[in-house]
Amino acid sequence: MNPEVFQWARESSGLSVDEAAHALELGSAEKLIKIERGEEVPTRSVLLRMAxxxxxxxLTFYLPRPPRAGFRGQDFRTLPAKPPVSDEALLDALIRDVNARHQLLKSALEDEGALEPLPYVGSKTLASDPARVAESIALRLGVNRDAFRAQKTTEAAFSYLRAGAEQAGVFVLLVGDLGNYHSALPVETYRGFSIADPIAPFIVLNDQDARSAWSFTLLHELAHIWLGQSGISGGRDDQEVEKFCNEVAAAFLMDAVELDPLADALQGEDLGLVDELSEFAGRRNLSRKMVAYALLKAGLVSHARWARLDAELTNRWLKEKQKRKADAKTKDGAPDYYTVRRHRLGSAMLSAVRRNLSNGNLTVTKAAKVLGVKPRSVTSLLSKPPALG
Structure with missing residues (x-):
């Protein structure tokens, strides 16, 4: 075995020598250093812990040399600060997993036959009018703004858009970690990831984000699909393509003239404005941060004031998130593992796997890989459709 592979695997996972030695239960960092120098060969049990x-x-540890970086697509992110190596390592692991699941599902769909490339993938360019792209997306999904706003909650509004995307052939997944809360990916690292494949387009949303933000991010990633661009989104919209996709999402969700009712609140204190825009956003199933950003884009608040509003909204969201977690611990009848997993996978994914498992295009092992569960959980997971909402 090439010792360079051991060092590469550790470094790409974001672990220091000391951290890795502790995680691998080696007793001391010196033992791991010897393995990475080629002075000592790891036992089978150590290899399994490394994996x-x-x-x-x-099998990675038997490669003759470290592999090249995995396919990320384009990195559309403009981050305020360089993310921690550990977070980037988690993101790489997530993307590797999603790409593997995508390839397995796509192969199964191709084995079904009679598949035509989806005409909307790559149908627009940055020269297109964002409002027209938003109209094209709405028409293909069979959705409209009034019906979106008529939904009783922001979660239901998102489900409305997601159902439209899935019936149009887009698989929409909610993935915010790698299976446990220790591997949760902060929204500062990524908000969305898209694979603009004409046979099986994928959109992955970070469900660590505020639920009210999911709809905007979904529309943003759909714009990437319409542009035919695979990649990661998040951070500021400094790049032209990110500005374009944000404009597409905003064009569906709200018109700038709708901000007029906030005129009086704009003259008051920041906390009063936050209260007003929160109510404004809530009535329309919009993200409060999106409304605050719309005020900045419209020139109605300065960048300094927008930064204060954004900070206050972040603070309120964190408090609300903590309260939901506390309430969930004491609340009876919380959704079980399978209900949560079905919601994260979506109806399109569950239906496709169920169908291809039945016709033999997927084995139970491969179906488990696509679904991101253990093989013994496949039957229970596919036993009924996901709950809406």
Missing amino acids: KRYRRPL
Whole structure:
């Protein structure tokens, strides 16, 4: 075995020598250093722990040399600060997993036959009018703004858009970690990820984000699909393509003239404005941060004031998130594992796997990989459709 592979696997997982030695239960960092120098050969049990802790297949450690970086698509992110190496390592692991699941599902769909490339993938360019692109997306999904706003909650509004995307052939997944809360990916690292494949387009949303933001991010990623661009989104919209996709999402969700009712609140204190825009957003199933940003884009608040509003909204969201977690611990009848997993996977994914498992295009093992569960959980997971909302 090439010792360079061991060092590469550890470094790409975001672990220091000391952290990795502890995670691998080696007793001391010196033992791991010897393995990475080629002075000592790891036992089978150590290799298995490496595969788990470094989030790599066991066969990785038998490669003759470290592999090239995995396919990320384009990185559309403009981040205010360089993210921690550990977060980037988690993101790489997530993207590797999503790409593997995508390839397995796509192969199964191709085995079904009679598939035509989806005409909307790559049908627009940055020269297109964002409002017209928003209209094209709405028409293809069979959705409209009035029906979106008529939904009783922001979660229901998102489900309305997601159902439209899925019936149009887009698989929409909610993935915010790698299976446990220790591997949760902060929204500062990524908000959305798209694979603009004409046969099986994928959109992955970070469900660590505020639920009211999911709809905007879904529309943003759909714009990437319409542009035919695969990649990661998040951070500021400094790049031209990110500005374009944000404009597409905003064009569907709200017209700038709708901000007029906030004119009086704009003359008052920041906290009063936050209260008003929160109520404004809530009535329309919109993200409060999106409304605050719309005020900045319209020139109605300065950048300094927008930054204060954004900070206050973040603070309120964190408090609300903590309260929901506390309430969930004491609340009876919380959704079980399978209900949560079905919601994250979506109806399109569950239906496609159920169908291809039945016709033999997917084995139970491959179906488990696509669904991101253990093989023994496949039957229970596919036993009924996901709950709406």
